[in-house]
Amino acid sequence: MNNEKVNSLQQARDKIDQIDVALIELIASRQFYVDQAMRHKQTVEDVQSPQRVKEVIEKVRTLALQHAVDPDMVERLYHDMIQHFIQRELKEFRP
Numbered sequence: 001m002n003n004e005k006v007n008s009l010q011q012a013r014d015k016i017d018q019i020d021v022a023l024i025e026l027i028a029s030r031q032f033y034v035d036q037a038m039r040h041k042q043t044v045e046d047v048q049s050p051q052r053v054k055e056v057i058e059k060v061r062t063l064a065l066q067h068a069v070d071p072d073m074v075e076r077l078y079h080d081m082i083q084h085f086i087q088r089e090l091k092e093f094r095p
Helices: 009-038 044-048 050-066 071-092
Strands: none
Touching: 009 071, 044 071, 050 071
C-alpha cells in the first residue's frame, strides 16, 4: 500500500477517488468469483454456508486490526456484502 502525504484537500480527494475505483473493481472481482463458486454448490445450505460466513468475518476482522482499521466497521461492510451475494445466489440457485 502506498500511503503518501498530500499537500491539499484536492489531492486527498483525488487519492480517495482513485481508491474508490480500485474498491469497486475489487468488489466486481469478488462477485465474479462468488458467481464461479455458485456453480459448485449443491444445496441452499451450501449457498448460505454460515460456517464460511463466520470464517470470512473472523478473517477480515483480524486483517482490519492488523491494518489499524475499525474491525466493527469492516465486519458490517462484509456482512452486508456477503448477505447481498447470498441473496443474489439464492435468486439464481438451481439445485
